[in-house]
Amino acid sequence: MAFPRSSLQMGEDRASVSISEEALIKERGRRPTFIPESFMPSNRNKHRNSHSQSFDDYFLGPRELDRHSKWPMLFRIHGSCVPELLLPLLFVAAWTTSICLFSRHVRDLGISSTLLTVLGFIVALSLSFRSSTAYERYMEGRRAWTTLTMVSQNLARNVWINAVEREESAKDDLLAKVTALNLIVAYAQALKHRLRFEPYTHYDDLRDRVGHLDTFAKEATELEPHRDDDPPTFWESWGEYLAIPMALSNPRKKIKNANYPLGNLTLEILNHLTVYINTIIAGGCFRANIYQTQALNAVMTMNDIQANTDRILNTPLPLAYAIAISQLTWVYILILPFQLYTTLGMVAIPGTLFAAYMILGFASIGREIENPFGRDVNDLPLDDFCNQLAVDIDIIMATAPRDSDVFVKHEQNQLMHPLSRNGYEAWSESSIDEIRSALKKKSLISQKNVQPGLRRRDDVMQGEGDRRYERMRSSGNDVV
Template identity: 45%
Template sequence: MAPSIPLNRRHTLNLEDYFAGPRNMDKHSKWPLFMQMHGSILPKMIVPLIWMSAWSACVTCIYEVAKKNIAVNSILLTVLGFVVSTGLSFRGSTAYERYAEGRRFFATLVTSSQALGRIFWIHAKVLPNVDVRKQMLYKISAMNLVVAYAISLKHSLRFEPYTAYQDIEHLVGHLDTFAKSATSTMPLNGGVGKKNFFKSIGDYLGLSFAASNPRKQLKKAEKPLGNLPLEILNHLAVTIDDLVSRGQLPVPMQQTLAYNNLAALNDAYTGCQRVLNTPLPIAYGILFQQITWLYVVLLPFQMVAVLHWITIPATTVASYIILGLLFIGQEIENPFGHDVNDLPLDSYCEQIALDMDIIASHSNYKPEDFFFSSENVPLWPVSGAAADTWLQRSESKLAETIRTKPNKTFEWRRWRGDKLGDEESAKND
């Protein structure tokens, strides 16, 4: 069996968390938003800001110390500023559109997964003369395939093609897939070499020359990798076919619901792949980088005659604002990666797994059991009587209470509002 590849998960906030992600949405910070560093683009702007500070210092020294008049008219600032603002606006809107679209596809994935979980566990009938334990394990295994599909999609979007990852190996180890076969020839480190210190620092700081090729593992594969999400979908398809053929989904609408949600899972996959593999055309990307950097590089020449030595901090602040917008668009353009502001795909997959466990934790749903329970108060706030108590009363009394419920509820809410208002006034006094 191939060695397990550990997940890149951190439960405590350390220095690395400021540069790598995605951000843990469960963590809460009491710092004001403008003072928070975790999730800010500032850590990846350290090198550009240092460079711009040094550049503006050189320009200012030439003007102030060497007495060389290298200042230019600020009209250039106005003309270029309009072009840069238009470009950054377009860059930011297209990047966020891709980010929101990726989130929308994963929301569809969660919805369809919950629906399939209910179909497998609740709608699928128990066959007589068949071991109940076998049927329960059958249903649980089918629900595990739904979880495996979500996790395999996450790894596929991050160019992680194997099955030995800790969060998925126990879910697909019994399936005959291309990825499983390729995993048997996988290097001990999962195809991911340990980065040296300088490469790690460069990667965290967003330096392009230090960035690793995200498709490196795909290129180094010694066997066909196949398409694990698609292969899991195939297993789900034959599972639904089997349930239908054995009569465990007797209602046609249940069958339609099962196949429609299976198709929705496939739509989520193709949609995410479209977002991943259709970036902004490279010509736009290059142009936006060029005009933005040209603008900030020319800033000191246009400010030095007016601001003098203040040109250095002014250029640094202006560069942070302008380059920050550029870097944010660049970071969220691919929302499926490991950047701080990328989508928390691990959390979404964990939520799907939890949903499956919650669905399977309840069995033998019978409406009579919870509708006519002594704890069900169907006519609150008009009446505090439980449902089983109402069964002992007359039909006319029940009908009259239901008919007058809107008026009595209105009066009760007004009374409660007045009471809460009086209590609040008493506290203030």
Template identity: 50%
Template sequence: MGDHSPASPSDAPAPFSDSAAPPPVPTETKSHADHHQDVPVHTKEEEQLPRIKAPTPRPTFMEHLADSRETQFHLHRQDSSELDRYFHGPRDMDKHSKWPIFMRMHGSVTPKMILPMLLVALWATLITCISHFLHDLGVNDILLTVLGFVVGLALSFRSSTAYERWADGRKYWSQLIQTSRNLARTIWVNTGEREGELGKVDLLRKLSAMNLILAFGVALKHKLRFEPDIAYEDLAGLVGYLDTFARDAHDHSVVHPKPKSTLKSTGEYLGVSFAESNPRKLIKRSKKPLGHLPLEILNHLSAYIDSCVDNGTLKSGLHQSQAITMMSTLNEVLTGTERVLDTPLPSAYSIAIAQISWIYVLVLPFQLYQFLHWITIPASVVAAYIIIGLATIGSEIENPFGQDVNDLPLDTYCRQIALELDIMTATPPPKVDDFMEREDNLVMFPLSQSGYSEWHDRSVEDIRAALKAKVVASPTPSGNPTAMSDTSTILGNESMSKQSV
């Protein structure tokens, strides 16, 4: 028996904090009548004891997340102005622009080219003024040919390697979507449900497994974007109940970072490297192990597949091997995307290509002045826009998993998986007898408008003759639509005459 003393406010359990793991969600609540019957009778001695203040229950992980959704909504509305979306915003594949492609700013690197173009303009103006008023600094234009060839090779190499990484990222996400469809179909259609109360358990477990398939894609998206927490609105409801390292390391400041200053936001918008933060800073600042959430989700999915094999709901050995193979494919996608993310172009190449491009641009005014004079200034700016722009595009698409316009639309891919899983689970697993033998099953369409039952009453010879006539009655290259209808009528008349005989 412990000492009973009045509880102070500091003794009460603190609300859900970053260091405390969320408590389990209560599964049952008593009704008002039941609560009234369970009220104990206190004696006089018990009433004289000092009363202990009832502890305030801590909010669960999901309740803690729900309280912050409205704040997230307002932050999203504030950070997504029309002007920002026009120049540099998240990619939305549902939107369509009627502007000619050379006039579009959405997805262009023009905002990041403002400062470099301004620098080149000032440099070209300086060289031109010195050459015009003081001393001619012009040089032979042979450098245009020699350096131009080298710069072209460097930019070609930069662009090809960057696009290869972008294409690899798209390939892996296509493989993820395809595997998610196949695994979901194996779970929903090929995994059975037992009779009685166990059938309800099987159904709920199948739905939980479908959520884990979606959770894998969403968790992979956040991991590739260096977002280590689990309390994101599209992820917490899917895996918030799992015991994972990411849940134990939850940090409120990660999900709700401090707003950026105007100077920093402007610097990032203009592509100033000094203003850009290290994308891995949230991972480096974590005070607890973050684990590997996509891999942990795969572990739970594997455990579910094993349970289906053990309880006999996944009977077919073929489907069992397919499920295990698809789990391996998801792991392959995870490893492949991490390879794309963690293996950029070596720094030596990146630095050399940037230096070569800038040397060529800075030498241009010296070579152009003797031929263009004052036009050297705009000519240098145009040439710099082309050369530095191509190098900037290579740097832009080198990491295809970010949130820029030119990055892969991972949010759209995850929504696509969620929608397809909802479509799949909207109806019970189909049974062959329920849809094959329906009267509106036009098995010989477009040759015949007769249903399944009518063709079922005919002989095998009639069915095979109809199949042959279907080829003969196919539309001719000239597009004559009457051949099909005439043959269908003849076939129907022949069948009617055979039945009457």
């Protein structure tokens, strides 16, 4: 589809547009234009094969749900904590090697393993506590997003089907319903960005969905064009891959450095949704009070989900616990070679490295999934969740609400499958008793297909039950 030249030309080129072209531009502006297929968001190039995948993409997250690897779990790097443990393990290797060499050539520094037993129990208890609390937060975040998906689908279906389009304003009501369903998707996208400390509205998946709303975030985006959106430098990227604390920036930096009020975009979207629901209630579009109650309760549940996700995000493990667990694990690892050298000798070097990998690995996993809404490899794939919700709501809008007779009385509606292949028209000529009798036979066939003892004729029970089955087969002409 050709686009108006005014939308593609800037500066002096616009002066060369003739009067007739300007009139044509205005005429075209009255009709809806469509995004070219090449500009539409697509997952076509989302995945790269193993030959074209860059180093950065391999370690970025969250992990895509449809990504499949044929490598055994033992050899997988993507999703593991190995990159974050490279520097700590190198330090442990250097420390253990120096202790073992000093003990072998200068003076034996080996000590009794009694301390190893005592501290090992405490380390195991602390790591278990850290892992269990982190995984609980991870699953709580997943449950919150599952609830959001379910509530959004129910609200979209309620509005699309139960909100009647009035005859005098059918077109306006239809466009308003589409707007409301788009706002439901926008709420999920806005919540995702809120949980990742991205408070503005210029993001690709959000800009076109909320650009027509009067919100604080939109105003801040327009007033602050030079936002901190620069990509990370080479050293910042490597510092993030290797989990170097000194190289990690504050995730709340954009909110902290904002010069204008950012508001609460998700809450403001819910305000607009509530205004729409009140409008269709006042207009009599909801014919039953239960539809009104369900719609308003859905908005309240969406607000409750935001509060729950904010609680998960803003209530991490208490700092005292985190510091104590980190200090305890490192003290245990640092004194480990002194205790292992007495019994293992130089083998204490790989033994200490293996123990350090397990201990630091579990601590790293707990630290990574403590915030399940981030961009780590093992975090929740919120982008995929939001995209799937958008697809689901588009599917709901794809079909206009119809009368049930359209599919109930369809000629291909095989009501008694697998008993009969006849359609609705054939069964509508039968009496009620014949239909109920056929339903009973259909139930017997279903039980025969499910119960293993009835799948073969030789295994059917003898006696009255067997004779009833034979009568059923002889009386049903359409049994398959």
